[in-house]
Amino acid sequence: MRYKLLALPVLxxxxxxxxxxSSIPTVEVPKEKxxxxxxxxxxxxxxxxxxxxHQLYNAKDYSAEQWKPIVQRMQEKARLNDAQGLKIYNYLTMN
Incomplete structure (x- = not known):
């Protein structure tokens, strides 16, 4: 009987x-820029x-120098003015 009483608290x-x-899982929420x-x-x-x-490219796929001719070429195809093309370029190269 003693073993049962001692085994219960040990178990x-x-x-x-x-x-x-932890009963509540932690979830990392990415910070939006x-x-x-x-x-x-x-x-x-x-x-x-x-x-x-076309499908959008990840901005980090190309360097700032590589984006220049791409944006310029696509700007003409999309019929965007220079100011709009510059805004797109600045967005893509902000990192």
């Missing part, structure tokens, strides 16, 4: 120590004008 202690300590009005307009132009014809 409870072992189970408690093996149990998960705050864009200036000009960069926000560039993003909007990029997403709305460029996505009409």
């Amino acid at each position: 409870a202690l072992v189970l408690y120590s093996c149990a998960s300590k 705050v864009l200036s009005p000009e960069l926000a307009e560039g993003k909007s132009l990029y997403e709305n004008s460029c996505a009409r014809c």
Whole structure:
């Protein structure tokens, strides 16, 4: 009988120590970058004008120097003016 009384608290202690300590999972929420009005307009132009014809590229896929001729060529095809093309370029190269 003594062993049963002693085994019960030991078993409870072992189970408690093996149990998960956090009952609420933690979720990392990515921080969204705050864009200036000009960069926000560039993003909007990029997403709305460029996505009409093709899939959007990740801005980090190309360097700032590589983006220059791409934006210039696509600006003409999308019939965007120089100011709009510059806003798209600034958005794509802001990092």
